[in-house]
Amino acid sequence: MGNGTSIGKVRGLGSSHHGAHHWLLQRFTAVGNVVLMGWLVASFVLLPDLSYATVVDWIASPVSATAMVLLVISTFWHARMGLQVLIEDYVQDSGTKFGLFALLNIAAFGGGALAIFSVASLALGGAA
Amino acid sequence: MANRPLSPHLQIWKWGPHMAVSILHRATGDGMALIGLGVLVWWLVSMASGQAAYDNFTGWMWADLGALEWSGAAIATSLIKVLLKIVTIGLSWAFFTHLMSGLRHFVLDIGAGYELNTNKMWSILSPVIAILLTAGFWALILLR
Numbered sequence: 572m573g574n575g576t577s578i579g580k581v582r583g584l585g586s587s588h589h590g591a592h593h594w595l596l597q598r599f600t601a602v603g604n605v606v607l608m609g610w611l612v613a614s615f616v617l618l619p620d621l622s623y624a625t626v627v628d629w630i631a632s633p634v635s636a637t638a639m640v641l642l643v644i645s646t647f648w649h650a651r652m653g654l655q656v657l658i659e660d661y662v663q664d665s666g667t668k669f670g671l672f673a674l675l676n677i678a679a680f681g682g683g684a685l686a687i688f689s690v691a692s693l694a695l696g697g698a699a
Numbered sequence: 700m701a702n703r704p705l706s707p708h709l710q711i712w713k714w715g716p717h718m719a720v721s722i723l724h725r726a727t728g729d730g731m732a733l734i735g736l737g738v739l740v741w742w743l744v745s746m747a748s749g750q751a752a753y754d755n756f757t758g759w760m761w762a763d764l765g766a767l768e769w770s771g772a773a774i775a776t777s778l779i780k781v782l783l784k785i786v787t788i789g790l791s792w793a794f795f796t797h798l799m800s801g802l803r804h805f806v807l808d809i810g811a812g813y814e815l816n817t818n819k820m821w822s823i824l825s826p827v828i829a830i831l832l833t834a835g836f837w838a839l840i841l842l843r
């Protein structure tokens with residue numbers, strides 16, 4: 572049979588063509604999600620209430636603001652990759668797939684940027 | 700039935716808890732990604748936009764059910780608010796369910812937990828523990 576090693580013949584196969592890297596990143600971000608979502612859930616429980624004053628005071632502190640920005644990055648990254656798999660599995664037409672990937676990227680980066688900007692503006696005292 | 704793994708086959712298969720938990724993992728992940736992250740962004744933006752915007756957010760996502768009006772045009776709004784409250788609780792359930800099945804993924808990924816009984820036990824226990832965690836979470840929040 573042809574040229575190359577046997578590993579070279581199977582690289583790039585599979586529905587996404589670069590699955591191993593994606594698979595690992597899905598897990599790295601999953602570990603981040605466990606830690607950061609755990610922090611968020613614990614915060615919800617430990618805060619005295621969830622009123623505007625309490626919540627804004629809490630998010631404006633450097634540690635909370637940093638954790639929230641990291642949470643946004645980790646969950647959006649993880650979710651963007653997860654939805655990519657959903658599209659790869661159920662959408663066969665390559666044109667539709669391209670369009671959905673474009674939409675997904677716009678939504679993920681747009682939503683993430685909006686969330687991070689909001690946290691930053693609270694932390695830096697720019698609340699309206 | 701023979702006590703051995705039955706080969707995966709396109710047409711011959713039998714429902715089991717491991718299949719349910721796999722589907723639940725995808726459904727809860729996609730639900731959180733499509734709806735949950737939207738709510739998260741709305742929550743953070745409303746905080747950064749001031750008290751009125753924050754109260755508007757909580758008024759929709761966590762309405763005071765006793766104060767809802769059930770006459771005329773208000774019925775539609777009230778229905779949506781009841782639905783959104785269910786969505787809020789549903790998102791917390793989706794989180795704990797995805798967390799448990801995600802942790803189960805980690806164990807399976809290192810090659811452990813494939814013995815038939817162990818596998819079956821954890822695919823039943825994961826969603827059950829998730830429901831208990833959801834109940835505990837809300838008990839702590841609502842009873843404080």
Ligand code: HEM
Nearest residue numbers: 601604605646650653654725728729731732798801802804
């Ligand atoms: C709590 C910590 C979390 C853990 C441990 C976790 C774990 C995982 C793992 C291991 C996968 C890969 C499954 C596979 O390869 O088949 C996955 C998929 C996924 N996760 Fe998470 N996750 C977490 C939180 C989240 C959050 C907060 C979201 C949404 C905002 C999310 C959305 C998704 C989506 C959409 C998928 C793709 C599901 C699929 O179609 O297979 N996850 N998660």
